[in-house]
Amino acid sequence: MPAAFLFDPNRCTGCQACELACSIENDLGPDRSWREVVTFNDASAPGIPRFHLSLACNHCAEPACMYSCPALAYDRDATSGAVLLDPARCIGCRYCSWACPYGAPRFEEESGVMGKCTFCSHRLGEGLKPACATLCPTGALDFADLPASELGAHVEGLPRTALGPSIRIEPVRRPVRRDAGADPGDESEFLGRPLPTPSPGITLRSEWSLAAFTFLTALLFAAFVAATAGALPLSPVLFASTATVAAGLSLSHLGRPARAWRAGLNIRRSWLSREVWPGERA
Amino acid sequence: MMVGSELEPVPGDSAPMSVLTTACPRNCYSTCGMRVHVENGTIRRIEPHPGNRATPEGVCLKGLSYVERVRSADRILTPLHRNPSGAFEALSWDSALDLIADQLTRIRQTHGPQSLLYYAGSGTKGLLNRAGLELWRLYGGCTTTYGDLCWPAGLEATRLTLGDNRHSVPWDIARARLILMWGKNAAETNIHQMPFIQEAREAGGRLVVIDPRRTESTESADLWLRPRPGSDGALALALAGEVIRLGGVDETFVREHVAGFDEFGALAGECSVEWASEIAEVPAQQIRDLAGWIASTRPMTITAGYGMQRYTNSGQTVRAILALLAITGNVGRPGAGWVYANLQSHVFDDVRDPVACYPPARPDGVVRISVSTARLGRDMLDQKDPPLRMAWVERGNPVTQNPDTNVVLEAFRSLDFRVVVDQFLTDTAREADLVLPAKTMFEQTDVIGAYWHPYVQLRQKVIDPPGEVKPETEIYRLLAPRLGIDSSLLDGKIPGPSAGQVDAFLEAKLGPFDGLSLERLRQGPALPPGHEEIAFAALDFPTPSGRIELVSDEAVERWSVDRIPRYTEPEESVRRVQGRAEHPLYLMTPNTKNRIHSQFGNLRMIRRVDPGPAVHVHPADARQRGIASGALVRVFNGRGEFRLPARLDSTLKPGCVSVTNGWWIQEGGTVNFCSPGRETDMGHGAAFHDTLVEVETA
Numbered sequence: 001m002p003a004a005f006l007f008d009p010n011r012c013t014g015c016q017a018c019e020l021a022c023s024i025e026n027d028l029g030p031d032r033s034w035r036e037v038v039t040f041n042d043a044s045a046p047g048i049p050r051f052h053l054s055l056a057c058n059h060c061a062e063p064a065c066m067y068s069c070p071a072l073a074y075d076r077d078a079t080s081g082a083v084l085l086d087p088a089r090c091i092g093c094r095y096c097s098w099a100c101p102y103g104a105p106r107f108e109e110e111s112g113v114m115g116k117c118t119f120c121s122h123r124l125g126e127g128l129k130p131a132c133a134t135l136c137p138t139g140a141l142d143f144a145d146l147p148a149s150e151l152g153a154h155v156e157g158l159p160r161t162a163l164g165p166s167i168r169i170e171p172v173r174r175p176v177r178r179d180a181g182a183d184p185g186d187e188s189e190f191l192g193r194p195l196p197t198p199s200p201g202i203t204l205r206s207e208w209s210l211a212a213f214t215f216l217t218a219l220l221f222a223a224f225v226a227a228t229a230g231a232l233p234l235s236p237v238l239f240a241s242t243a244t245v246a247a248g249l250s251l252s253h254l255g256r257p258a259r260a261w262r263a264g265l266n267i268r269r270s271w272l273s274r275e276v277w278p279g280e281r282a
Numbered sequence: 283m284m285v286g287s288e289l290e291p292v293p294g295d296s297a298p299m300s301v302l303t304t305a306c307p308r309n310c311y312s313t314c315g316m317r318v319h320v321e322n323g324t325i326r327r328i329e330p331h332p333g334n335r336a337t338p339e340g341v342c343l344k345g346l347s348y349v350e351r352v353r354s355a356d357r358i359l360t361p362l363h364r365n366p367s368g369a370f371e372a373l374s375w376d377s378a379l380d381l382i383a384d385q386l387t388r389i390r391q392t393h394g395p396q397s398l399l400y401y402a403g404s405g406t407k408g409l410l411n412r413a414g415l416e417l418w419r420l421y422g423g424c425t426t427t428y429g430d431l432c433w434p435a436g437l438e439a440t441r442l443t444l445g446d447n448r449h450s451v452p453w454d455i456a457r458a459r460l461i462l463m464w465g466k467n468a469a470e471t472n473i474h475q476m477p478f479i480q481e482a483r484e485a486g487g488r489l490v491v492i493d494p495r496r497t498e499s500t501e502s503a504d505l506w507l508r509p510r511p512g513s514d515g516a517l518a519l520a521l522a523g524e525v526i527r528l529g530g531v532d533e534t535f536v537r538e539h540v541a542g543f544d545e546f547g548a549l550a551g552e553c554s555v556e557w558a559s560e561i562a563e564v565p566a567q568q569i570r571d572l573a574g575w576i577a578s579t580r581p582m583t584i585t586a587g588y589g590m591q592r593y594t595n596s597g598q599t600v601r602a603i604l605a606l607l608a609i610t611g612n613v614g615r616p617g618a619g620w621v622y623a624n625l626q627s628h629v630f631d632d633v634r635d636p637v638a639c640y641p642p643a644r645p646d647g648v649v650r651i652s653v654s655t656a657r658l659g660r661d662m663l664d665q666k667d668p669p670l671r672m673a674w675v676e677r678g679n680p681v682t683q684n685p686d687t688n689v690v691l692e693a694f695r696s697l698d699f700r701v702v703v704d705q706f707l708t709d710t711a712r713e714a715d716l717v718l719p720a721k722t723m724f725e726q727t728d729v730i731g732a733y734w735h736p737y738v739q740l741r742q743k744v745i746d747p748p749g750e751v752k753p754e755t756e757i758y759r760l761l762a763p764r765l766g767i768d769s770s771l772l773d774g775k776i777p778g779p780s781a782g783q784v785d786a787f788l789e790a791k792l793g794p795f796d797g798l799s800l801e802r803l804r805q806g807p808a809l810p811p812g813h814e815e816i817a818f819a820a821l822d823f824p825t826p827s828g829r830i831e832l833v834s835d836e837a838v839e840r841w842s843v844d845r846i847p848r849y850t851e852p853e854e855s856v857r858r859v860q861g862r863a864e865h866p867l868y869l870m871t872p873n874t875k876n877r878i879h880s881q882f883g884n885l886r887m888i889r890r891v892d893p894g895p896a897v898h899v900h901p902a903d904a905r906q907r908g909i910a911s912g913a914l915v916r917v918f919n920g921r922g923e924f925r926l927p928a929r930l931d932s933t934l935k936p937g938c939v940s941v942t943n944g945w946w947i948q949e950g951g952t953v954n955f956c957s958p959g960r961e962t963d964m965g966h967g968a969a970f971h972d973t974l975v976e977v978e979t980a
Contacts, residue, residue: 013469016891020346030886044933137340175504
């Protein structure tokens, strides 16, 4: 039977014990956790409730990370339903982190590969719940079997996708308070001030090598076509050296360049793999 | 060496993992029961012990971070001696103990033994903590402190009113129909109380939070009152007056079990809602709404925090709040009562707090109990016949955690020699001539009580101390012969070094109590004999009148305050100086979920989740002063200053600034540079929050 995280924002106080439970159970060291407590209205704007959501990997029925992975580094555990990443097969291209809407897979600088929640598969095998769900001090985060009929269902509280995340979230029931507006002065502080927007996961600064690679590849392709048509005299040396630079840029983007050969393994599903094989482009 | 008796092979692992019962001994409400998984001398997992019904779901993030704390790279593992250039160097135990013995012998000869200050904080709990004073008595005596930094004003107010500090089991609050969380942020400081409160709310009960700050706890509140700091007493009196006017008094209960209702009622009758609204800066309608709920809802539980009673008027404040329970008959009944301090597990104390922390009426001439914890620095400097020459500090970090840090530093620096026992180089340890490495809770067995739930628990040794770390009892044992103390004199007072000797020592302490033994405690938390699930259910109050006392002659005799809890402004109040205040902002120094005072903040696991030190300033106050978000600001008053980045925060009441307490000076400064060395109106507590400051861009 598939399983899911159960989360009750009415019980969560944002204590982050779940994050530490994950770090400890999975031996991630003190500076890293696969779980993150996200706070809504973190600025505590008056009149708007403040609450939390504890998120890790939702081990989706249709895992975008697994489908997008060019290196076939992801697998689904048949017993637990966990979507597992094999670090030995990961090339560190970060493509899965772009595909996942929950921010679950994260690039780990030290190892050069992605890391993410395993559903504590090793504990499930022992008949235990994941460490985060076991150690939540308020009972806000729990773990339970899910009826198979519910697989792939939309989860209230999360954006509508076709992924079928294995998490269920209780509706927020914060009291409607009679003291709202007790300090009318407060409200004015927030009028006209935009709420902070989350920082984008992908920026030109973080992905400059990929942007340069894409630009050079397009340039080379155009030059090749123009040369073939006889419209442009093309120096083979210049072409080859530019192509080498482009290839170098594309490799430098990988956490594990030596495993670059794996990038073409998932032609069936990953657009990145299809891009690797020029024949597929046609 | 593998310690303990419970061996459970964990499936899937080749090496057997031992799973041992222990408990967290921090100065914290929750005092969680724990099950610790140990493999090859390393702590792998920490889980809640289901036998502790108050903390069954999980230990907090601090409890989990012990995994890092025990093996932190910053931990002190050998004695450290300060060399002439000011740096610390490792020293052998023999040299360290010889050095201490030389200094102790010298000051005993020149000034007498009372020129030694023994300062013990609340950093860890346990019966073996008493070993220190046992040694110093044999040494010839010492000087030590009275009072307490934490909670004595509220304890004394409770003792005067109800006769004793005990309350119902933590889960009883789930039966309340109305909960007043007064000056407490349980979501951060007593997280295990929140599920019970949530249970009460799900059953239709209402939660009211009274706090100047918007906190994680106010988010769940049906009503949130934000009084001006220190004005809670006025609010309580007006609520009582309004409840009486609304006919909310339980006449039968008051007639049979309350003394002084007429006198108190007359006072409350004079305290109008408008009067309190003006003083506390709370809308009158909110006070009326709350009074209406109190008058009409039974049962009601009031769960009060310790921050609210760290003012110079706060013993009286707590007496006024307690009166709300008394007049409505909300004592001794399920779902009702006063949740402040539950000392039912303190069965090993001959005299219970707060009286245990008062200076004795007749000093014994050996241990001089003459330094007020609240005035630590000033009183240390003022000691005469003999003056203080040396200090021994353990389980505490007085440089950052006692009020008036500048004077505390001056006092410590005026001594000839300082010994500090600690796990880390705290700001106090950095002032020491000699730092001795301290054990953690996992490295020696002890028995602990609690002050929220009623359990007696075993804090069991699960690993050996790392490096050259020795428990304090061993340090004393090694020091004794160097001071000319015959080791036979230590027997029965300080256990020997082996685990068996410690166990035998503790077993003897448990002996007199039915149902308590090491074997029983190894299984899990145990209830002390005579435990009351519903406190005061027999409606038998150990006060002079045998009733709940709303008037108290002892309050007059002992503390020179009004016999009824009349409202007075705290010492440092903007209303006392009406617009002429040089330092017009209240400095609030609350606790955070990420630390217990100055502990845990140095760990990387905690740093990863903590936003870092900052001064929270209301946007209106910041605008007036031209303070930008993130700018470095100077927080100051006549006593001192510290500098931290500003964080604009509209969750504060305007006129208040807030910095969580416990930051180290090394991290940007302790809030106590600005707090006064001043006692609360009763109980010899520290009036930390009676502090006005000004803030400006640095």
